[in-house]
Amino acid sequence: MKKKIKYGLITISILIIGLFVAYGIFISNFDLFGEPEKVIFKTNCDYEGRRQSTIFEYGGNAVTNPAIIVSIDLGCSDNPDDSKKKTVFSAEQTSGMMVETEWKSFDTLTIIYSDRLEPITQLEKVIYSDSTLNLTIEYEKK
Template identity: 80%
Template sequence: MNRIVKYGLITISILIIGLLVAYGIFLNNFDLFGEPEKEILQTNCDYEGLRQATIFEYGGNAVTIPSIIVSIDLGCSDNPDDSKKKTVFSAEHTGRTTVETEWTSFDTLKIIYSDRLEPITQLDKVTFSDSTLNVMIDYETK
């Protein structure tokens, strides 16, 4: 009987150690609430370089969905400032969906998006403190 208890305790201790190692590996590799990866797909400045339309792709994690976002920033730079951007269009990114931006006039931005996207946010106008910088937004599906 002592031999069965001895082998039983050894087996249970090996299982517990194995579970602890597996749990440690799981916690190191799985990022539950981490920041989703952000990738800039396209930047497009207006004719005068006063405003910039930027298309971002955000990866999802355990609590967020992958999304594609169009924002407008003041100024024209390679690294738009996240605190100053105004999101005008967002949708769940489902793979081979496309979004394009085009400045059709000084104060009009056209957003062309795939008909497979279902928009979450879709603004028609963006207002800034300087009213000469306001932007009208037209949408087109393809």
């Protein structure tokens, strides 16, 4: 009888330790509200290098859908500053959808997007404190 109790306690303690280890692994790997990953697809500078359009995608997580976004940044660099971005176009990203940007003139940007995309954000103008940087945005469905 003592042997059964001894083996029973050992078995229960091993199960409890295993549950704690499994719970720890689960919690450390489970990312419910984590920051979605950002992938930059293309950057495109204007003719004078004063503004840059950036096309990027945010992956989804448990509470957000993947989105494709076009933003305008001041200056031209490979690593645009997130704090200075102005989002001008956004849409929910599904497979096979495309977005392209093209500078028509110094102050006009054309955003060409798939006709299957349904835009969430579409700004027509971007206004800065320096009026020489103001930007007009045109949209084309393809």
